[in-house]
Amino acid sequence: MSDTSLIYCSCWDPRNLGPKKLIRTIPFSAARGKPKGKVLTRKYALHREKKMPEDTVKVSPGFSYSQSEDEISVLLGDEMFERSKKPKDKPVVKALLPRSDFVADLENQIMELTSIIEQMNRDHQNAQKLLREEMEHRYNELQKEFETSKREFKETHTLELAALEEKYKSSLKMEKTITQGKLEGMVKEYKYLKNMFRMYQDSIADEMEEKWSRRKVEWEKNEKMEREKVLLQQKYRLTKKFEVDVEEEKRKLEDLHLQTCDKFNKEREEFVKQHDVDLIQLEELQKAKEIVEEELQGQSLILESLNASLYHTQVDLQKEKNNVLQLEQLLQKKLNEMEEKYKFITQNLTEENTELRHMLILKNEELFQERNKQVKHEISYHDSFIENENQNKKEKS
Template identity: 55%
Template sequence: MYPNPLIYCTCWDPWNLGPRKLIKTPHPLPKTLPGKPRDKAQAEKLEEGGKLPSEVIDVSPGYKLIRNREQISVTLGDEMFNRKKHLESDFLNKVKFSRTDIISDLEEQISELTAIIEQMNRDHQSAQKLLSNKMDLRCAEMKQKFENENRDLKKAHKLELEKLENSYKDALKVEKASAQEKLEDMGKEYKYLKNMFHMYQDSIYEEMEDKWTKRKAEWEKDEKLEREKILLQQKHRITKKFELESEEEKRKINESFSAVFENFTREKEELINQHDEDLLQMQELRKSKEVIISVKLLSCK
């Protein structure tokens, strides 16, 4: 078979959908396949009508490849067969085989793949049936084994449970007797500790009484000393205050005495001046009197 990259092979599965039923193409193919779209617009209409996403690939003029999830179709148009001779010669030189060879190769591939797929389906069905039988047998064996083991485990569990119950009962009796003995011992210890506590309480009470008596005497002594100290401080404060007040009074008395003395001195000077003036007036009056007497004597004569 000639290795042409444009030949479609059914083993190509880009969407990983697995094997699909092959579509047989009638032979020989006409120039234009009936019911197939000849241009891209018709292909898109067909895609929208079928509601399946399709991809249109223009391989060459007049050769369209349409593929979707269900099938792949090829459209051969008039352009592929009515091209000019030099284009046909160039195309034939490049491809090196004719339209009939392409169709025969496709049919050969389809027949081979169909045989392979049918053989794979038969092998798969036989293997599936064999595995199903083995699984059924294995399930039955495992179910029987599980039932037997479950029965044995239940018996062993029941025996173990009875054994544990008996051992727990014996241990409970021993623990109960031991707990009773411990309870009696604890009762005796409680009585002893109670008596010791009362004795300790009495001794603590007496000791506290002694301490409180001593503390009271110390407090009274401290209080007396504190009172004397406070009284002494008050005495010093009052004495100091009295001294300050005495000094203030002395200062005020001295100031008032100085003021009185100054006033007395001033009045004394004024009186002395007044006395001098009075003496002068008396002398003048005497002189006037003598003059008057002398005048009277003269007038009498």
């Protein structure tokens, strides 16, 4: 027996705490196909008594059981939980005896209910199995019917297709023969029409050639006439134009001749005037030339005298340069002699300086020794003086 099939009631009160509200049990899952079970409160039970289905079963006073398509309901009333008020003087054992009977009665009722629910579950499972088997049987029958009908349809379809193919083939053959005959007739008509068209084309071509030859001759004559007319007109126009151009050119040449003559006369007069002016300028230039030549002769004499004096000065300068060179050589010799002399003097002075230093060092050493002797003498004198004083003090003491 599973735990979910048991109905739990929270109203059992072993400690005399009074009645409590009833709770709903956990409904069976709809996926498993099990019915739902409920335990209802008193308020809800009064409301549901009005809607109670006809197949309710009263198991005991205050305990009713009902079943519908969706759920199973159990109603617990106040009659089941009524307690007789008993005096406090009675012992506790007497009050407990009916409670134990009540608990046993409840347990029996719960067992009966669970057995009923299990029976209903088994019936439901059996019904599901029967329905499943019936559905499978029905499905197999329908599958067989479908396959047979499918096979029959395929056979009829193949037969109809074969008949249609034969029918279309025969009709195609008939149409092919008919069209072949029509085609042969049309080919004959086409050849006849083609020959007729060629003959008509040849006749029209001959006629057109004759007409075109006539028209060509006429066109050539007309063209020659028109060309001659046009040439005559152009010749007349060109001659007129040439005459007009010749007259204009003559007029232009005359105008140019007159203008050139006027210009030539003016230029000749200007050239004559310019020639007179140039002659006057030439005379002036001739006079200036004579004056310049005289000045040049005087300048040439001056230049000759200057050249002579310059030559003399150059000779004197060369002599002075020679004298300066001789003086420089003498000066260089004297400088060399002086340098040698100074070098010799510096060497002597350095030697004397070294000797003097050596002598100074010796002199300092002698002075230092004498100074040491004096200091020693003074120290000895001082010591002797102190000793004498000490002796005198001792003698006095």
